[in-house]
Amino acid sequence: MRLLIATDAWHPQVNGVVRSLENMAAAGPAFGFEPIFLTHQDFASLPLPGYPEIRLAYATKRHVARLWDDLRPTHVHISTEGTVGFATRRYCLAHRRPFTTSYHTRFPEYLSARAPVPEAWSYAWLRRFHGASNGTMVSTPSLERDLGGRGFTNLMRWTRGVDTDLFRPREPGSPEPAILAGLPRPIFLSVGRLAVEKNLDAFLSLDLPGTKVVVGDGPDRARLSAIDPGVRFLGTRTGADLADIYAAADVFVFPSLTDTFGIVLLEALACGVPVAAFPVTGPLDVIGGTGVGVLDTNLATAALAALQIPRAQCRAEALRYTWAESARQFYDNIAIAHGTAPARTWAAGKAPRSVVGLG
Template identity: 55%
Template sequence: MTAAVGPLRILVVSDAWIPQVNGVVRTMATVVAELARLGDVVEVIGPDRFPTLPTPGYAEIRLALAPKRRLARMVDAFRPNAVHVATEGPLGWAMRAICQARGWRFTTSFHTKFPDYLHARTRIPKSWSWALMRHFHAAGAGTLCATPTLAAELAARGFADVVPWSRGVDLAGFHPDAARQGAAEAWESLPRPIFLCAGRVAVEKNLEAFLALDLPGSKVVVGDGPQRAALSRRFPAAHFTGWREGAALARAYAQADVFVFPSRTDTFGLVLLESLASGTPVAAFPVTGPLDIIGAHPVGALDEDLRAACLRALNADRAACRAHAARFSWAACAQRFRDSLMLCP
């Protein structure tokens, strides 16, 4: 790598990148934009530049096919002085190998509990997958993770050099006034209260735990994914809207009475901050993500009894939700990311 003089030339290699829609992509895309605003030159290499194969069960997520040789040429053309490997997929492993072969230091980030996801779908023992993940990240100079709860878990699992790296929220894009902006949708006239969940409709999101609850009012799911057809058949009273983004997504958050987050495996949950920024309280299990974002703050409720959490969250102060979300900054997130790169001069 070239020596760092003035603005950095930052290379980010990620198996999760546009046009995928998920928290990893939103995080990295926002951080890249913030870094560019600070004057750094950032190159993101994702699967869109390679021949790909669909991920089993997730056809919309494409994985790069044998990327190492072509990736090395791209790296040489860019000439970075800082490298971040964001994911543990084919591109991540290839970039890890390139860095090791050249004696380059690099940082990694831990976004997804793949061992839990794989176990849920294939019953592969979690211990096998965790060992592989630990091996992958051990080669880096530091592993960035989003919350103190996750950092403690990774440390307990033998991960070294774990670096805190929180997230932010677009306060201009997500706000309570969005409830009065844009076109109304049919589900907004459903019986109140409206309990809303947003994100990928997949087994690891544990949506069944939400949809099976005996709650007053109505349940709405914003998003799409491989479980949508099966869940919509099993829970015909629930309303599935499909993907929403931009103003339509902001309006959905702001129109809801409670945002329900049933996942037990997410490492943060950007949707939690988006909901809070919209003035909508959160109900969730007391797990990584909700514990760190909601905790004991009066902006929702955490409970192993998710129904009880949903009902208690109805009483939360919506103004307090907005104020709490304002504590999370994308500018601070990007600066922390940049500071971490100094681990690998």
């Protein structure tokens, strides 16, 4: 079976959508699927104004039709609502091909943070986009309830995972990363895109002891770096380099109000780092009720309280999230929505391995 994954989020972007899709692709053969991708790289494209790492593909239904015979998919998943996703959706509808979608990003909230567009208009468009699918995958129970209350239908659960071999606590006695050596403790860390929708202002403006550290890059870096000259901005970090920085931190601070999950939460926990966040979708599902973080409308209060959480408890919670279980849910959803048998057992009796995290 050949699964076409149409996505506007792909390399060189570094984010949770790309990381999730890479892990699903790696797991595909174990479930009897050969994943193939349709991305902005298959079309002429332009950089998004003000956000150059995101490419706007000149993708149309006609362009997709030209590629279809070579791709020969038996199943279709549309991951994003951009130009690639929209063109693929139009082709599938025109040719009566079933497809699934996934809801990764709260675009209505993101858009309203950048332009005066009513959220109700954006949700109406998204409801129509996803309503044509045989199933829309969502990552958490609270997101499912929220979208269901807004009229979205055929919602299917698809959680996320973390590579606990890569992201792990620092070995006792091992030196901290050189880039963090000598920084006043405690170290409060945040990882993610430097963009207005990530609400990093809320973290950078906190009056906290020790040092605030930010990993990531994006269009808002210049403005954010001026908020507090004492913050250490480390740029984009990946793989073992990123994992070492996580493991050296004392608290992971997640200021976002609009993320639908937050894979970085799992990466921090896997490294034994407690979390401080607002009580919103994403943190409520991953952290709420577990005792491995503090959720509070006062982010400074949450950050200071999180210092008291045992690191071993955080690691134990992260071990509950695997890319193998995420892949099982994903491919079960694909099979059910397309009317084929769910892939509940792995080929040859082996669970899929996760790919190396991109950070």
